[in-house]
Amino acid sequence: MSALSLFVxxxxxxxxxxxxxxxxxHGFARTGLRAAAMKPIASxxxxxxxxxxxxxxxxxxxxxxxxxxxxxxxxFMMREPIAPHIAxxxxxxxxxxxxIVDAHREASTLADIVVVEGVGGFRVPLDETHDTADLAxxxxxxxxxxxxxxxxxxxxxxxxxxAIASRGxxxxxxxxxxxxxxxxxxxxxxxxxxxxxxxxxxxVIPHLTSRDAARAxxxxxxxxxxxTLHLKD
Numbered sequence: 001m002s003a004l005s006l007f008v009x010x011x012x013x014x015x016x017x018x019x020x021x022x023x024x025x026h027g028f029a030r031t032g033l034r035a036a037a038m039k040p041i042a043s044x045x046x047x048x049x050x051x052x053x054x055x056x057x058x059x060x061x062x063x064x065x066x067x068x069x070x071x072x073x074x075x076f077m078m079r080e081p082i083a084p085h086i087a088x089x090x091x092x093x094x095x096x097x098x099x100i101v102d103a104h105r106e107a108s109t110l111a112d113i114v115v116v117e118g119v120g121g122f123r124v125p126l127d128e129t130h131d132t133a134d135l136a137x138x139x140x141x142x143x144x145x146x147x148x149x150x151x152x153x154x155x156x157x158x159x160x161x162x163a164i165a166s167r168g169x170x171x172x173x174x175x176x177x178x179x180x181x182x183x184x185x186x187x188x189x190x191x192x193x194x195x196x197x198x199x200x201x202x203x204v205i206p207h208l209t210s211r212d213a214a215r216a217x218x219x220x221x222x223x224x225x226x227x228t229l230h231l232k233d
Contacts, residue, residue, distance in 0.1 A: 003036075003108040004229045005141040006115060006172060009132075009164065011156040013120040015148025016177040018056040020205065020220075021117045022063035022213035024144070027222035028113050029065045036066040036111035039074050040100040040135070041119045041126070044081030052077050056117070063213055066111040072103045085125040095126040097138045104139055113229075116141065122160045133167055142172035142232050144202065144225070147193065150180035154192055161197050172228045173202040175220065181207035200224055 008024070010017040021037060028035040037060035045052040057074045061067060076095055078087035088095050107114050116139060118124075124132045136143060143164050147157045157174070164171050174197055176190050183189070194201055203220040 003111050004113040007136045007139060007141050007143045008117045009122045009143050010146045011148055011160050015146055015179055017117050017146050018059050019213060020146045020175050020177055021115050022059055023216035023220055024115055025063040026214045026217035027220050033112040034066045035064055036068050036107050036114045037064040038107055038116045041084050042074050042077045043084045043087045045077045045079050068107055072107055075099050075103050084119055085127055097135050101138050122163055136169055137167050142170040142229060144172055145174040147174055147176050148179040149176050149186050150183050157193055158196055170232055171199040173200045173225050175202050176204040178207040
């Protein structure tokens with residue numbers, strides 16, 4: 001039987017997709033699931049020990065309980081920390097969605113659940129005609145939306161939820177991540193989003209100075225998420 005799987009999308013870049021993905025991995029592990037992680041496309045890598053390393057991918061590896069081979073975990077890794085389609089073009093790389101789908105299929109045979117982290121926001125270009133929304137559609141898995149709680153997040157979140165629905169994808173839930181500790185009226189913003197997003201709020205992660213994903217997992221309702229994934233499956 002294939003693993004359960006989900007695609008972690010964000011309202012923007014630098015809003016905690018990796019942090020929340022790692023927290024989900026910890027949460028799944030606590031339920032006894034063998035959890036693997038993919039970061040199919042990563043921009044921003046350095047050579048270490050003879051291999052390219054990306055910080056986000058390394059964090060996912062540390063949180064996962066099933067280690068995937070680097071070329072399966074991240075089929076495409078570029079050196080420059082810039083938009084992936086620009087980085088790929090500069091390095092002569094074609095970001096082939098089919099290759100990622102094949103890697104995901106293989107990963108699904110090795111674990112009980114696979115967390116696939118997107119890159120940037122939900123509609124980051126991959127080439128002249130495709131973006132990360134097309135990747136999510138090709139993977140055909142439910143989406144978890146990470147909302148970075150800061151000024152402007154309501155519109156970003158609602159537009160992203162609308163884009164997810166327009167692609168025929170299931171929004172399995174969303175996570176409010178307190179990226180700005182000085183945001184005014186965060187609870188009121190979250191209440192507004194709860195009224196307008198037709199998917200469960202899976203948790204509110206407070207601003208953690210240590211960025212401890214295991215602690216963040218304490219604030220996530222992975223049981224509700226797993227119920228949704230099982231229903232979709």
